[in-house]
Amino acid sequence: MDDVFIGNPMSSPMHTVGVDTLLRNAGGLMLEHGIGSVIVIDDNNRLEGILTATDFIRAVAEGDSDPDTTVAASMSTTITTTTANESIRTIADMVLENSFHHIPVVDETDGVIGVITTTDLTAYLSHRQDPSPS
Template sequence: MTETAVEEIMTTPVLTVAPDETLSDAAWAMRDTAIKSVAVIDADCEPVGILTSTDFVQLAADDVDPSETTVEERMTTTVETIGPDATVSEAATYLLDSGFNHIPVVDGDVVGILTTTDILRHTASTAPA
């Protein structure tokens, strides 16, 4: 049996922001699209960071003014990516081992984002009844 590829279950389109955008602008974009993470990309569309709803919890705890702080100042810069041809099992193992809940899917440019919710939804839909 062939494993499902990440590209079949990833979230698309992926919401992206520039590093120089304010956290406030990023938060509004996330809220308006009901997305819990954004890929931060540079002028060449290369991923340089990720910003998640979890980061906003830390921002609140740190009493950061989101209208005066850029995404670049608070994004996670250790960006691991996965290719669209990777299997869901490979991605799930990586996310479990790393403790991350989101991983950008890159095929030259950022083409999607894979979340633990995507994996759970896939698992639930393919599980025997």
């Protein structure tokens, strides 16, 4: 699996919002598409943050659940990223070691180009078949 790169199973295009998007609208987008996060980007497609279901739970638990605030108030800004040419094994290890569920995939030129999620990894592995012995 070291020769399989993240660009293969990543979700692309992904769902994105801007920092000024209302929390209610970002949550609606997540519900509508059945996703656990939205990637927060600037006008140049550069990563600003990520808003996850966990961020919503944290906002409610801390009493900051006003749905008319912007995602900037609740998004995570300390984010681990990867590139499309990283091996799937490296990312799987990173997910296990750090309990990540969403890792933005970035490119120096194009900015955010996708996201790799635990669902993407599981789907990829469930369809992978080992060759039969000869």
